[in-house]
Amino acid sequence: MMIPRCGVPDDITNLTSLNQSLYRFPSGMPRWSEFELTYSFSSSVPVDQDFSGDHGDGVPFDGPGMVLAHSFPPQDGRSHYDADESWNTNPDMNHMDLESVALNELVHVLGLAHSQDPNAVMHSGIAPGTIKRDLTQDDIEGIQALYPNSLIILYVRFKK
Numbered sequence: 001m002m003i004p005r006c007g008v009p010d011d012i013t014n015l016t017s018l019n020q021s022l023y024r025f026p027s028g029m030p031r032w033s034e035f036e037l038t039y040s041f042s043s044s045v046p047v048d049q050d051f052s053g054d055h056g057d058g059v060p061f062d063g064p065g066m067v068l069a070h071s072f073p074p075q076d077g078r079s080h081y082d083a084d085e086s087w088n089t090n091p092d093m094n095h096m097d098l099e100s101v102a103l104n105e106l107v108h109v110l111g112l113a114h115s116q117d118p119n120a121v122m123h124s125g126i127a128p129g130t131i132k133r134d135l136t137q138d139d140i141e142g143i144q145a146l147y148p149n150s151l152i153i154l155y156v157r158f159k160k
């Protein structure tokens, strides 16, 4: 069964892991400076659902199902959500949880790639109705590896 997934590619040959971790980073481990993080994330979480099909960044969305969203690593940081999905913030089995997907996307913006841990927020796939709104230990360790200042974790928690 093909479950919906984030559009950020997880081609293993282009990813970096540390000490056989399950979490991964884009090649070169790009990250933001502490100053940029404070500037970009302290006010609000950007969730822009106005993207559909070919939206001008060379990575077109695919209509309903499958690819849900994608984001670009530091120091680009754009985050796009496929407007053709059935988003909801209180999803049943026919809807995708916007907050769960947004948390995955936001952590991509911080600089993580997809994790091999199926329970991690940063796993590539998420079934309809699934809620993953809390970072797992794997997610947190990945973020801390990039940003030893753990205060940053508070900024990426996506709560309404």
Ligand SMILES: [Zn+2]
Binding pocket: 006, 007, 008, 104, 105, 108, 114, 122, 123, 124
């Ligand atoms: Zn993702």
Ligand SMILES: [Zn+2]
Binding pocket: 051, 055, 057, 059, 070, 080
């Ligand atoms: Zn896009």
